[in-house]
Amino acid sequence: MxxxxxxxxxxxxxxxxxxxxxxxxxxxxxxxxxxxxxxxxxxxxxxxxxxxxxxxxxxxxxxxxxxxxHCEPPPPLSLLLALPRPKMLKRILIDATSLGIKRIVLINSWKVDKSYWQTPNLKAGLLREKMLLGLEQARDTTLPELVLAPRFKPFVEDDLDSWAGPGRRILAHPGDHPAMPVDLTEPVTLAIGPEGGWTDYEVAMLQRKGFACHSFGVRILRVETALPALVGRLMRLP
Missing domain, CATH: 2.40.240.20 (Hypothetical PUA domain-like; domain 1)
Structure with missing residues (x-):
């Protein structure tokens, strides 16, 4: 603390x-x-x-x-994150909050086990508790805005544009794609999939909403490893 x-x-x-x-x-x-x-x-x-x-x-x-x-302005980064395994969700929320991310959506994906959405870890009080720990770690006082989206298609079709707003939209996805950009200062929405990756259908839907696929190298990383590595590459943290 x-x-x-x-x-x-x-x-x-x-x-x-x-x-x-x-x-x-x-x-x-x-x-x-x-x-x-x-x-x-x-x-x-x-x-x-x-x-x-x-x-x-x-x-x-x-x-x-x-x-x-007063706190330094947070990085202009919004996070669209496929719901992680319950055991890692707590750690990832603490890390995301300590990195200064103020807008987070936890979204469903075909490769997200349905049981993940039934975990007690998704109770609002427990999620808030983990984000508070992230604030204490980073000496920050502003809680992130956290949205749960248990249905992928309705959220992407109906809500994603207004939630993401203006700025670049980047989809972290393995494959033959341009390298992940570095040290951005403009608003960015970053989409990180489950450990098995987004499906082709999900990638196509996100691309229709303006997301561009970028690669972070040939290694397949766990979400808890990929998140801080990606944020550190994309943004100049205050």
Missing amino acids: NLLLLNPHQHLHGNLWRLDERQCRHVRDILGLAEGDTCRAGILGGGMGTARIESIKNNEITIYLEVDT
């Missing part, structure tokens, strides 16, 4: 905030802070600053926070 990320309900009055149980354990057991010590904190959806430990009483910690910094 590189940032104490505070929710509005933790606000007491003025610049005083009360930490939750997990944050208290981190401050006390990991950081080893005492009254008068300082650390970084931020307000969800707001700014950041240096927090001073005001009091530690009865396992409750109160901090004084004066906001003096």
Whole structure:
């Protein structure tokens, strides 16, 4: 945890905030802070600053926070991602959030096992929890917009254009395609398929919506490896 990320309900009055149980354990057991010590904190959806430990009483910690910094603008990257395996979904969401991606669609694909959509990991509270961990890791305060699209064709036909908006549309797909571009500064929507790859039908539908296929080399990577590698190549991260 590189940032104490505070929710509005933790606000007491003025610049005083009360930490939750997990944050208290981190401050006390990991950081080893005492009254008068300082650390970084931020307000969800707001700014950041240096927090001073005001009091530690009865396992409750109160901090004084004066906001003096706002987050760097995120990379102009939107992510269209075939729903990963449940065990990896949590890790991928944390990584995507820590990379600064603010718009994510988890979409179905023919090669996505139907059982993936039944996993408890797709509960809104659990998804939000993982994205909060990503924000704490990267010292960010803005939650991504997350959309679930369990039906591929209706989303692509009816919603994809308005969701993606203007800018380049790139489809990461193995094969004899142009190399993945580097260090883009314009808005980009990146589509990453399941580990088995998009089907020909899915590729054709995405191409009709303006996606261009690009290759990332001959190696077939797991999604959790491909995502940070692709984002690092495509974008100059702040």
